[in-house]
Amino acid sequence: MLMRKFLFCATSALLMTAASFAASPTDHGSTSSLLQKALKATTAHRFDEARAAYESLCEQDPAAGFPLYARFLKLTKQTTDVQALLGSDRFRSADSLTRARTLSILGEERAALDVLSTTTEAQEVYPAAILAYNILRELGQYEAAYARLLHALRDPRLTVWERTDLFRRLVQNEAQQPLAEVMYDILRALVDDPSVDTPHIRQTISEAIAVLDGQPRYGEFRRRMLDEATSDPLAAWIAALTSIRKDDVGEARRLLESAHAMVGLTTGTKNLVLEELAQLPTVEPEIAEKLYRELVPIAKNPDRIRLKLAGILFKAKRYEEVCAVLQEIDRKHLDEGEQKLVANMRLTALAKVRPATEVVRAFEEEAVGKPYAYNRELAEAPFALLPETPQHLEFRKALQSRLRETTASPELLILMVSTENQLRSFEAVVAALKAYTDARPNDYEALNEYAIAAGQRAYIMLVGPHETTPPLEQVRASADEAARALWRLVQSRPYAPEPYLRLIELYRAAGDSEKAIRVAKFVSEQTSATAEQVHLAAYLLDSAGLTTDSIALYQEAIKRDPQSGKFKMNLANAYRKLGENDKAFALYKELFEHGSYGRQHHVHQLTEDAYSLAEKSGKVGELMEFWRSLKSRADIPQRDELLIHIANLLLEKKHYDDALEFFDTLAREYPERREEIELARAKAYVFQGNVSAARQVYEKLAERAKSRDELIENWTDFGILLASAGDFAGAIELWRKVATDFPEHPRAARGLILAAQAEIARGNKNQALELVTLYLSRDRGDSDGERQARELLATLSRSDQDAPGKHAGEERKDH
Incomplete structure (x- = not known):
């Protein structure tokens, strides 16, 4: 009975652990099947069978097997086997990282740390640092965890990406030692590395600032960056990021312009400063253009900068220049989103300055090998700035001419769909979609759009409204085409319910309830129908309002499964x-x-x-x-x-x-x-x-708090709970106490903002104003908190301090 009590938790935990090791580099194909066998045996209480599977897994893939086996033994409380595992020659011969992971799972944290201290393999530096860091944090040794990351960060064998990830973890550590020096070290390493482009550097440092913001020493850190910004361009760039974070774009611009004017900027630093300055919202377009042109010859990725330059020119409606700049771009140097932007911008610009025939040819080039959804969006690009019908007619003419040629790509029919949409020719849209799906019968996305369009046309013909009643043959032909399209969709993905439901709706609109029911039963009446298919048939009938007919099928599905x-x-x-x-x-x-x-x-x-x-x-x-x-x-x-x-x-x-x-x-x-x-x-x-x-309850939680942050969060949360129950007075008293007890901690100071919001909720605007003013009376080192306080202050300033008929300073009393 005791074992059964832990069984389901154990299986769930094992599944989570399995996911962590699923990508083991030594996976030879059988790891997954052995793991599934072990999990199934565990669920069925066949622990001997599970144990055998895990032992085979340890032989097949030690890096994944030993930690998973350890988790199984721990959660099923098989202590004897745990000792046998740790004492086995096979375990002792495993690599140090595998042994440390296994020991950590078994609760032998000290032994795991000892093993990690002997790690020498280059490929283990990063994962060993992560594991040691997590163990030390779990033990509440935040200073030691910080030191472990700091030590690993200086290891020359780390890749740039590994170093960046360790740095992100470093700034999240509660110890938070002198981060400015570490940030400088990492920033300089990234700035000088030609393989790391500016956006990645910016993201890394921005994430670090975001984590620091609101921490006890953030205000001190920001002031130091501002002091050093006068002589150090990297400090100026960091300070500008902190200014942007607190919505002071003007200050950010002054800092960046000052850095740009400094003598002796390295190429990497110049990249950072110029690109940041160019993308500030307050920078004039002509200045941004000049900065991007200055960047192109020195950028780590000139093609990405060319794309930004094209964006500036596009906004200025200089479409010929846009086309010229885009033509220079080597798209291999852009990511998928940037490549998509180039294609869309190119077609939109071409449509403004070149003949329709050239745009059609460009679309055909861009559409080659691309999925339908991509091309469907791309086909709208030429019309983004073409509102006039005569221009749309030119596209229709150019497309018709090109489609008559035997070398024309079927993807041009997608452009025809967009063209006919612009001309409000629904019949032609359906025809173009049908032609495309005939040419590309396995394109599900296109087939789905065709079925939707054909179904909409048929539904309108069947139920109206009509100015004149369409001929019966036309109605019948429209409904038949829609039904054929939907059946094609059903056959393409027989497990998806939506096409069946649309087909049922179509038959019911046509007054053919018998066919509507047959659509659902078609799924379940096949001789090889599975329980899932029988259930789908029941679900279709139920969803279509034929619930009584669905009951027997639901029951049959349950009987089968x-x-x-x-x-x-x-x-x-x-x-x-x-x-x-x-x-x-x-x-x-x-x-x-x-x-x-x-x-x-x-x-x-x-x-x-x-x-x-x-x-x-x-x-x-x-x-x-x-x-x-x-x-x-x-x-x-x-x-x-x-x-x-x-x-x-x-x-x-x-x-x-x-x-x-x-x-x-x-x-x-x-x-x-x-x-x-x-x-x-x-x-x-x-x-x-x-x-x-x-x-x-909260006092007991406070006694167990491992850090000052946890303690502050504990009492702040209790105040939120009190306020949610309507006890604003109790919440306000608690938040003010937290702010008083931890005067230097930004998170504690947030209690003043919460208290102000509670005072507003109970009608005490003067008290709220006093609390907000108190919060803003000093630099809290918390950009988000300052933003909230300023917004609250603006709201209070716009409203009357006293309600009508009340004496100044009079407040409403609450419990």
């Missing part, structure tokens, strides 16, 4: 539509008790649906008794997940005592989820009116 939670949920919904609530309720109970393939099925939706049905049918008490019976049943799949969802639903529905009863059970039986359960209990206490009990 009794484990499927999806089938049972949909049948329950069908019963509810028909008013057969007892049958739906029975299915919900079955799902709670047995789950789906050993797991709860969409447990959040299941608990919501069951409660709403019980509420509607007056059976909330019966449901509660049933849920209580599940608390003591160890055979319930994922019982902890289910009980937490039930407790949270009861909390949401204001059944506070019942919710607390479930949380008590969870706290006893699942101590590993202690913090999550305690926070939920505190919420229940607050909404129940028992604030003192909730405070005791």
